[in-house]
Amino acid sequence: MDLISIAGLLLGISVIIAGQLLEGGHLQSLVQPTALMIVLGGTVGAVMLQSPLHVFLRGLRMAGWVLKPPASPMREQIEQIVAWAAIARREGLLSLEDKIQNLPDPFMRKAGQLLVDGVEPQHIREVMEIDIGTWEAQQKQAAKIWEAAGGYSPTIGILGAVMGLIHVMENLSDPGKLGAGIAVAFVATIYGVGLANLVFLPMAKKLQANIARLVAAREMALDGVIAIAHGENPRIIESRLQAYLS
Structure with missing residues (x-):
């Protein structure tokens, strides 16, 4: 949490x-439930209009990362890669095949399989960097729905305020309703600006930070796999990967 x-x-x-x-x-x-309905409904509608369905749904699921960020077991990955390096150094790369097939992480499984298959280190890096870049782009695209919501929300709040003022103008003959009507109108602006700057935009930044952390973990794992492919000493590999933890 x-x-x-x-x-x-x-x-x-x-x-x-x-x-x-x-x-x-x-x-x-x-x-003011009506003002909140206008701001939230209008903002969600605008974001849905600009986003493909799969991106919108992925962005909604990512909202949980704000309160419960995804785990990034970099220490465990370092221990795993160092263990692989030691086994490969003693028994050869093919001895890693059984360990790699049971990995739950598809990225590590793919990188490990390329390693076991004897693919050149440069080609492993090229393939896995494309994998990292594609994954990062997909996640950032989903996170941007919250940034978009932060852009639309204040404008929808102003729209709600204008709608409220129109209602006030329609009741000028009844002065008793003017004060309350104007107050309701401006509450919509508060909701729009408040949601944008207290919720939507901070959520977008937090999600981007989480994505950057997960990308760093994948880059670290890739560096470790490439080092194994080059036949480097396990202790040197561990020392290099420890730098990512800082």
Whole structure:
């Protein structure tokens, strides 16, 4: 669980509510379901319009990474690669075949299979770098739906505010409704700007950071596999890969 994400969101919402109360406002004036429906519905619709279905669904699933980032077992990978290097040095590359076939990580399994098949190190790097680049592009494309939501949300909030003001103008003959109507109109703007800057854009940045971390783990694993292909000493390989942990 990423506690700093939860703490940051709670802090951001809390100071806004506290500011409202300290200025003599009422919490109830910030609770407007209609304004929230306009902002959320309009933002989701705009993001759906710009995104292919599979990208949109992948982006929704990635939202869980904000609170529970995906594991990046770099230490375990280093131990695994060093063990492979030791076995390959003693018994040859073909001795790794049984260990590689049972790997749950498809990236490691593919890189290991190329290693066992005796593919040249340069060609292994070329193939796996394409794999890394493709995977990274797919993940970044999915994460960008939250960045897009952060761009659309304030504009949809302004649209909701204008709609509220139109409703106010229609009731000018009833002064008692003007104040409440204007307040509702501006709440839509608060929702739009608040969701963009407290939720959507920070989520996009957090997802991009997680993707970068996972890419680094794959690059580290690839460097280890290439080192094994070159027949380097396991201790030298371990020393090199440890640099990624910093």
